[in-house]
Amino acid sequence: MQTHQVLCCCTAFLLLILIPKACEGGNILVYPSEGSHWINMEILLKALHSRGHNITILRSSKSWYIKDNSSYYMDVDGGGNEDFFRAFVSEVIKIKRSMGSTWSHFALQMELKDKFHELHKKVCEVIVFIFENEDLMRSLKDAKYDVVLTDPANGGGVLLAHYLGVPLVFNARWTVHGEAHFAIAPSPLSYVPLSPSELTDHMTFFGRVQNMLFYITRMHLYKQIVEPHYSVLSNRYIGPGVHYFSLFQAADLWLMRVDFVFEFPRPTMPNVVYMGGFQCKPAKPLPQHLEEFVQSSGDHGVIIMSLGSLIGELPSDLAEEIAAAFGELPQKVIWRYKGNKPALLGNNTLLVDWMPQNDLLGHPSIKLFVSHGGTNGIYEAIYHGIPIVGIPIIFDQADNLSRMRAKGVAKVLDVSDLDRKIFKNAIQEVLNEPSYTINMQRLSRLHRDQPMKPLDRAIFWIEFVMRHKGAAHLRTESYKLPWYFYYSLDVILFLLTSALLTLFFFCHKSKI
Numbered sequence: 001m002q003t004h005q006v007l008c009c010c011t012a013f014l015l016l017i018l019i020p021k022a023c024e025g026g027n028i029l030v031y032p033s034e035g036s037h038w039i040n041m042e043i044l045l046k047a048l049h050s051r052g053h054n055i056t057i058l059r060s061s062k063s064w065y066i067k068d069n070s071s072y073y074m075d076v077d078g079g080g081n082e083d084f085f086r087a088f089v090s091e092v093i094k095i096k097r098s099m100g101s102t103w104s105h106f107a108l109q110m111e112l113k114d115k116f117h118e119l120h121k122k123v124c125e126v127i128v129f130i131f132e133n134e135d136l137m138r139s140l141k142d143a144k145y146d147v148v149l150t151d152p153a154n155g156g157g158v159l160l161a162h163y164l165g166v167p168l169v170f171n172a173r174w175t176v177h178g179e180a181h182f183a184i185a186p187s188p189l190s191y192v193p194l195s196p197s198e199l200t201d202h203m204t205f206f207g208r209v210q211n212m213l214f215y216i217t218r219m220h221l222y223k224q225i226v227e228p229h230y231s232v233l234s235n236r237y238i239g240p241g242v243h244y245f246s247l248f249q250a251a252d253l254w255l256m257r258v259d260f261v262f263e264f265p266r267p268t269m270p271n272v273v274y275m276g277g278f279q280c281k282p283a284k285p286l287p288q289h290l291e292e293f294v295q296s297s298g299d300h301g302v303i304i305m306s307l308g309s310l311i312g313e314l315p316s317d318l319a320e321e322i323a324a325a326f327g328e329l330p331q332k333v334i335w336r337y338k339g340n341k342p343a344l345l346g347n348n349t350l351l352v353d354w355m356p357q358n359d360l361l362g363h364p365s366i367k368l369f370v371s372h373g374g375t376n377g378i379y380e381a382i383y384h385g386i387p388i389v390g391i392p393i394i395f396d397q398a399d400n401l402s403r404m405r406a407k408g409v410a411k412v413l414d415v416s417d418l419d420r421k422i423f424k425n426a427i428q429e430v431l432n433e434p435s436y437t438i439n440m441q442r443l444s445r446l447h448r449d450q451p452m453k454p455l456d457r458a459i460f461w462i463e464f465v466m467r468h469k470g471a472a473h474l475r476t477e478s479y480k481l482p483w484y485f486y487y488s489l490d491v492i493l494f495l496l497t498s499a500l501l502t503l504f505f506f507c508h509k510s511k512i
Contacts, residue, residue: 025052026146026466029166031157032057035309036376040257041151041171043279047459056143058130058156089310092394093318096416117225120176123154124229130156131163131237140164146466152176155230158247162238167470168251169462173258173375174396175248176230177222180256184249184476186267189215193264198402201264249479252471255458257375261382261443262403271474273461277447278454279376280383283362290334293350294365297332303427304360305370306336306377311393313339318418320344325420329427331367334360361386368430373397373412378404385444387436389426391415409440 028048032041045055130136140160147167150157152175161168172180179195181187189211193199197214199207230244238247252271259276286294294302303326313319319342326333327346336355345351357377360366361384371377373392378400381388388410390401404410411426430436452460465471484490 025054026463027054027143028056028462028466029140029143029145029148029160029164030055030057031148031150031160032059033151033153036374037151037153037171039309039376040279041149043455044149044171044255044458044462047455048462051459051463056145058160089394093315093415096393096414113221113225120154120226120229123156124233127156127159127233130160146469147462149462152180152248152251155226155233155244155248158251159230159233159237159244162247162250167465169253169255169465170251171255171257173256176226177245177248178218180254181266181268181272183245184254184479185269185272188267191264192266194218195396196399198399200402200406201266246479250475252465252475253461255461259379259382259447259454261407261447262375262378262400264403269474269476271471271476273457275454275458276375277379277383278458279358280380281358283359283384284356286356286359286363290356290360293332293334294360294363297365300330300332301365301367302332302334302360302363303329303368303370304334304336304355304357304366306355306357307372307391307393308374308377311372313337316340316342318415321418321420322423323349325424325427328420328424331431358384368427370427371401373401373404375400379447382409382440382443382447385437385441387430387440389413389423389430391418407439407443409436409443411436 030041030045032038045057049055141164145164145166147169148157148161148164149169149171150161152158152170152172155176158168170180174180175183177183181192182194190208191201191203193201193203194211194214197211199211203211227244234242234244234247254269254272256272256274257276257278258274260274262276285291305322307314314322314337316339319337319339322335323342323346324344326335326349327344329348331348333346333349334355335349335351336353336357337351338353341351358380361369361380366384366386368389369377369381369386370389370391371381373390374397378388388401388404390397390404390410390412392398392401392412393415398412401410401412405412411430413422413426478486
């Protein structure tokens with residue numbers, strides 16, 4: 001591949017000093033992911049900067065979310081990945097709405113496989129470009145970073161941290177192999193559901209069969225998608241025989257974007273720190289035009305709808321169905337939507353390009369949140385106690401919403417058969433059945449009742465790793481064991497053999 005093609009790939013990164021190194025503190029190298037992953041990474045970075053740390057980011061020169069606001073910038077012609085993901089999401093919606101459930105599921109799996117194979121291939125091309133750029137690598141080595149902070153949804157930051165010999169901290173919920181706990185923590189499939197199975201921690205026999213089949217097929221798919229790309233780089237830049245995924249498992253600290261009011265109880269490890277909902281905060285006053293619109297709702301209240309950063313618009317016929325359903329409701333509606341204005345849009349519905357989602361969810365007039373099921377929005381809804389009508393589209397959204405449904409705080413719809421009647425009935429069910437709001441308010445109280453704010457906890461542990469040059473004493477070395485060691489199969493075989501030999505000896509002696 002030509003150099004300019006490598007640089008134009010969706011995850012192309014370059015060196016950006018986000019904050020000038022004029023303050024006391026440690027040196028932190030950040031290799032982020034784009035989209036909503038960057039939104040929560042930026043919250044961590046602002047908090048770290050406020051404590052005097054110097055932040056260096058590797059980013060695209062045409063990044064989608066990560067803006068060019070640096071006083072020092074090494075310019076390389078690169079490209080963002082917005083078009084890649086938007087086209088992908090549009091294709092997913094098209095597949096879901098045009099096929100039966102069985103065929104659409106198969107088609108979606110193949111589409112996901114192809115797109116993620118392409119994505120990780122491009123990530124690895126960028127890593128090669130970075131590692132082969134002598135000037136860039138020299139500047140990174142000379143900076144003597146105290147820690148690399150990265151999102152392990154792609155492997156760029158992982159390889160870079162090991163190449164530089166710097167302690168590694170994850171801002172994680174996913175790795176290149178799926179849900180992050182499965183990389184390091186014991187995960188009994190009898191009660192730990194695999195994403196995206198949409199199962200709970202109370203599985204029937206056939207649920208456990210389904211969970212096992214999901215695990216086997218997913219692990220096979222991940223190896224097909226990821227291994228061909230990262231194994232080559234691990235052997236070339238880290239060392240022959242070093243398995244690429246062991247580099248993930250060797251991370252010093254896992255900051256998990258998880259709270260157990262959302263996640264099902266499961267085993268964990270000492271170097272996992274939970275910070276689910278760290279982006280949530282008390283609501284600020286709304287802009288005047290929004291406050292006036294909200295106040296005009298009277299006792300009926302307001303519904304807000306946002307399908308996240310990737311889904312700014314919908315197929316026109318689907319948008320018309322949603323608009324028509326909203327128009328039949330007594331509530332006012334604020335809908336974040338960037339498509340053409342639906343012809344059936346009611347007078348009670350306000351279309352906006354952007355909304356202060358957290359501040360709206362914290363307003364006393366908000367009654368319901370229509371969401372795609374992204375974790376940032378779900379935690380904000382939990383924090384403010386607002387029940388959900390979910391319309392999952394892609395990635396982990398269906399599984400996220402299935403957890404909310406299991407806790408009695410969400411009604412989940414399938415975009416493949418969504419129409420105005422189904423949509424309106426779901427909204428009215430959540431609004432009129434008090435249990436949805438009661439259950440969500442209970443989750444909100446549990447989530448808020450912590451001795452330390454999740455963001456403060458995350459910052460403490462990042463600084464802990466920086467102070468102590470890692471956290472090896474918290475990290476298990478079990479990932480280095482052969483699988484038959486890990487499951488003690490050699491011990492079981494030895495004991496069984498010993499028992500059989502002993503039994504044979506006594507049986508033979510009794511015959512004599």
